C-alpha cells in the first residue's frame with residue numbers, strides 16, 4: 001500500500017492509461033480524484049470503484065481550459081484535502097500539415113497536450129510547497145525522442161513536457177517536490193485503437209517492430225506512474241521513464 005493516506009489527482013482518468021492509473025493508485029491505498037471531458041464514463045468508473053470500497057471522486061473538467069481545471073481541482077481538494085500527487089495524463093493525438101494547421105487548432109491541441117502540465121502545477125504547487133512534499137508525474141511519449149512522419153506537432157508537445165519537467169524539477173526539488181515523466185510506447189487504449197481504425201496498415205507495421213512481440217497494456221504504464229508517485233522513488237527527480245518494451249533501442 002505505497003500510496004496510503006495520499007490524495008492523487010489524475011487528469012483524463014475515465015479511460016485508457018488514466019483509468020489504469022486511477023485503479024492502481026486506489027489499490028495502493030490512495031484517495032484518488034480524477035477529471036475528464038467524458039462525463040458519463042467518468043461518473044460510471046468512479047461509481048464502480050466506490051462500490052468496490054475505494055475512495056474515488058470524479059469531476060468533469062477540460063484540461064485545456066484553466067477555469068474548468070481550477071473548478072474541478074478546488075472541488076476535489078475540498079473533499080479529499082490537498083493534492084499530494086498529480087498525474088498529467090489527459091492528451092489527444094494530432095498529425096497535421098504545418099501549412100494548413102490553423103492557430104486555433106494549434107492552441108486547442110497545445111492547451112490539452114502541453115499547457116495543461118503548467119496549469120496543474122499552478123494549482124497544486126502552493127500546497128505542495130507549504131507541505132514541502134509532493135510528486136508530479138506527466139505522461140509524455142516515446143515521440144518526445146523519436147517520431148514518425150505526419151505527426152506534427154505531437155512530438156513537439158511531448159518533448160516540451162520533458163523540458164518543462166526539467167525546469168520544474170530544478171526549481172521545486174529544493175522544496176521537496178519531485179517532478180518526472182513517463183514515456184509510453186505503443187499502449188493498447190482507445191486512443192491507439194482510433195488511430196489503427198484511421199490507418200489500418202499501421203497495426204501490422206507497428207506489431208512488426210515490437211521487441212517483445214506485443215504492445216503495452218495500460219496497467220504496465222500505471223505501475224511505473226504509481227512508483228514515481230510514491231516514496232519508493234524518493235530520490236527520482238527530473239527523470240523520464242521509457243515504458244515501451246524496448247522499442248527505443250531499435251534503429252530501424
Ligand SMILES: NC(=O)c1ccc[n+]([C@@H]2O[C@H](COP(=O)([O-])OP(=O)(O)OC[C@H]3O[C@@H](n4cnc5c(N)ncnc54)[C@H](O)[C@@H]3O)[C@@H](O)[C@H]2O)c1
Nearest residue numbers: 012015016017036037062063090091141186187189190191
Ligand atoms: N496509447 C498510447 O499508445 C500512448 C503512447 C504514448 C503516450 N500516450 C499518452 O498517454 C496519455 C493517455 O493516452 P491514452 O492512450 O490512454 O488516451 P485515451 O484517449 O484512451 O484516454 C484519454 C482520456 O483522456 C480524456 N481526455 C481527452 N481530452 C481531455 C481534456 N481536454 N480534458 C480532460 N480529459 C480529456 C479522454 O476522454 C479519455 O478518457 C496521453 O497523454 C497520450 O498522449 C499514449
